[in-house]
Amino acid sequence: xxxxxxxxxxxxxxxxxxxxxxxxxxxxxxxxxxxxxxxxxxxxxxxxxxxxxxxxxxxxxxxxxxxxxxxxxxxxxxxxxxxxxxxxxxxxxxxxxxxxxxxxxxxxxxxxxxxxxxxxxxxxxxxxxxxxxxxxxxxxxxxxxxxxxxxxxxxxxxxxxxxxxxxxxxxxxxxxxxxxxxxxxxxxxxxxxxxxxxxxxxxxxxxxxxxxxxxxxxxxxxxxxxxxxxxxxxxxxxxxxxxxxxxxxxxxxxxxxxxxxxxxxxxxxxxxxxxxxxxxxxxxxxxxxxxxxxxxxxxxxxxxxxxxxxxxxxxxxxxxxxxxxxxxxxxxxxxxxxxxxxxxxxxxxxxxxxxxxxxxxxxxxxxxxxxxxxxxxxxxxxxxxxxxxxxxxxxxxxxxxxxxxxxxxxxxxxxxx
Numbered sequence: 001x002x003x004x005x006x007x008x009x010x011x012x013x014x015x016x017x018x019x020x021x022x023x024x025x026x027x028x029x030x031x032x033x034x035x036x037x038x039x040x041x042x043x044x045x046x047x048x049x050x051x052x053x054x055x056x057x058x059x060x061x062x063x064x065x066x067x068x069x070x071x072x073x074x075x076x077x078x079x080x081x082x083x084x085x086x087x088x089x090x091x092x093x094x095x096x097x098x099x100x101x102x103x104x105x106x107x108x109x110x111x112x113x114x115x116x117x118x119x120x121x122x123x124x125x126x127x128x129x130x131x132x133x134x135x136x137x138x139x140x141x142x143x144x145x146x147x148x149x150x151x152x153x154x155x156x157x158x159x160x161x162x163x164x165x166x167x168x169x170x171x172x173x174x175x176x177x178x179x180x181x182x183x184x185x186x187x188x189x190x191x192x193x194x195x196x197x198x199x200x201x202x203x204x205x206x207x208x209x210x211x212x213x214x215x216x217x218x219x220x221x222x223x224x225x226x227x228x229x230x231x232x233x234x235x236x237x238x239x240x241x242x243x244x245x246x247x248x249x250x251x252x253x254x255x256x257x258x259x260x261x262x263x264x265x266x267x268x269x270x271x272x273x274x275x276x277x278x279x280x281x282x283x284x285x286x287x288x289x290x291x292x293x294x295x296x297x298x299x300x301x302x303x304x305x306x307x308x309x310x311x312x313x314x315x316x317x318x319x320x321x322x323x324x325x326x327x328x329x330x331x332x333x334x335x336x337x338x339x340x341x342x343x344x345x346x347x348x349x350x351x352x353x354x355x356x357x358x359x360x361x362x363x364x365x366x367x368x369x370x371x372x373x374x375x376x377x378x379x380x381x382x383x384x385x386x387x388x389x390x391x392x393x394x395x396x397x398x399x400x401x402x403x404x405x406x407x408x409x410x411x412x413x414x415x416x417x
Contacts, residue, residue, distance in 0.1 A: 011181060017139075018146045018185035020128060022154075025121040025147060025186070026193025029154035032098050032116060033199050039106040040277055049107050050276065053263060056107040057256025060100045061311050065252045071096050071123075075115050075315075078122040080396040082144045082170050085137050089126035089144065093119050100313025108276040109263065110303035111314020113155055118315075121151030121190070142182040145170070149183040150190030152360075157194075157201035161364035162187035165357055169394065172356045172414070173401025202280065204287050206370035207344055219335045220345065220376045223328065224383025227346055230327055231353030231388040234301050234320070238393070241309025252311060259310025266303060275303040279322045286325035286343040287369075297327035316393045317351055324350030344369045345380040352381035353388030356397060390417050 043049050064072055071093035073080070081089050101116040125147030129140055145166040153162025166183040167175045210216070245255040267273060274282060279300055285292050293299075304319035328346025332339030344365065352361035358381040365377040386403050395415035402408050408417065 014142075014182050014185055017128075017132075017134075017143065018150075018182040019189050021121065021125045021143060021146045021182075022150045022186040022189025023193050024124040024128065025117070025150035026154045026190040026199075027197060028094060028098070028120045028124060029117050029151060029190065030194045030197035030199040032101070032113070032120065033155065033194070035098070035102045036105055036113060039102050043106055043108055043277065047273065050264060050267060050273070053107040053109060054257040054260035056103045057109070057260040057310070057312055058253050060103050060313055061253035061256045064096065064100065064311075064313075067092070068096060071119075075118050075394055076396040078119060078144065078148065079170055079394055081122075081126070082141050082148075083396070083398060085140055088130070089122045091123060091127040093123035094127075097123075097313055101315075104307065104312045104314045105277050107260070108267070108273070109260070109307040109312045109314065110275055110277065110279070110300065110319060111307050111312055111316075112278065112304075112318030112320070113315050114152060114317035115315030116313070117151035117155035118148050119151070121147030121149075121154075121186075123147070125150075125186075138178075142179045145176070145179040146182040146186035150186040153187035154190040154194035154199065156364070157191060157199070158364045158367045159187045159191040160367055161360045162191065164363055165360040168357045168360050169355065169397070171398050171400040172390070172392070173399065173403070175359065202283075204283075204344065204368050205340070207341060207372035209372040210341075210376060212375065216337070216376070217379065219337055220342075220379050221383050223331045223335065223337075223342060223345065224349055224380040225387045226331060227324060227327065227349040227380060228353040228384035228387025228389075230297065230301070230323060231320070231350050231384060232391060234305060234316075234323065234350075235354055235388070235391045235393060237301065238305040238309045238316075239395075241305055245310050256311040259306050259312060262306050262310075263303060266299075266306070270299070275300050278318050280318075282322050283325045283347065286329040287340055287347065289340050291339075292326045292329055294330050297323045297330065300326065316354065320351040320354055321347050324348065341373065345373065345377055348377065349380040349384040353384035354393045356385060356388070356392045356394075358382050358385040390414065 097119045125143040149162045149166030152165045153159040249255045324346035325343040328343035329339040332342035348361040348365040352358045362378045362381040399412045
């Protein structure tokens with residue numbers, strides 16, 4: 001009886017705490033999605049805004065350099081604090097990343113939105129903790145994870161994936177079940193809150209029920225390995241650009257100015273705006289069967305690596321969805337597999353490899369595309385996870401279980417590899 005009473009008290013307490021995090025993060029995500037849609041529509045109606053991208057980049061870069069403080073660390077700082085609890089996730093992070101991401105999209109930078117939602121969720125959660133004077137280290141870690149889950153869930157409308165993402169993202173090769181109740185509550189409440197406030201999410205064609213087929217398993221496994229190598233290429237290029245920008249441009253506010261000029265040059269040279277902003281039409285063309293250029297995945301990869309690598313704000317995930325779905329469509333044609341079907345697997349698999357979260361991504365695929373290809377979604381995500389190597393878009397993740405026989409020690413931070 002005493003054990004059951006303790007469990008009920010635990011659940012009741014986290015219904016309040018994680019529910020609060022879900023409400024705050026869901027409301028912030030709904031506001032962000034509305035502003036992001038407004039920024040995107042404004043840019044599409046005024047193509048000349050692209051040529052102000054360097055100015056917008058300078059403003060964002062200067063604001064972060066002058067006022068960012070710990071918020072400059074972005075999602076990496078959030079994950080690091082969930083491990084070390086050595087400093088706060090600053091309250092200003094939520095406002096700064098919202099401002100910076102909307103500015104990036106208003107002027108045509110190629111970026112996503114998940115990083116913004118995760119940072120807002122963690123910032124609001126840690127700020128609420130300070131106001132409520134909660135000091136227990138375990139509670140603080142769970143609140144940060146709850147903020148991560150709520151942000152991911154609210155921004156994509158995928159609460160199941162949001163739950164698991166908050167449990168899986170801290171470590172490579174480990175799911176932290178200790179925070180299951182907080183992450184579950186915050187993810188569900190965050191999604192419900194965002195929807196109640198008018199947030200709209202994209203809808204995708206549902207995959208047909210697909211039985212077990214040995215040949216198809218091998219083709220999806222091969223495609224999954226290619227998705228993983230693509231994730232590795234994206235990570236490597238983005239970090240190479242970051243290092244080059246830091247080495248050759250000493251003053252941080254000038255880095256996005258150079259990045260903005262490069263993005264403009266690429267768009268003018270290619271005579272297209274398809275790779276600016278979120279590039280959601282490319283996803284619809286891939287999973288909807290309209291078709292995309294063979295080089296679409298590579299071009300979106302380059303545009304995004306330049307944008308984020310030079311200091312613009314935004315997430316990596318939606319661009320990775322674009323990269324994965326367009327690459328999947330191309331591979332489907334080459335492998336003799338329905339390209340629409342393989343595009344839906346690539347949609348989540350490249351992200352699985354880049355974020356080291358194969359379980360969350362497979363579940364996200366099921367939430368978005370239905371359970372018809374559940375086994376193949378898992379195969380694609382796991383293979384991408386393995387073949388992306390010990391790298392990731394979140395360089396403060398800790399290695400728990402190596403992906404292959406390795407002498408890398410337990411707890412090694414990815415950025416130290």
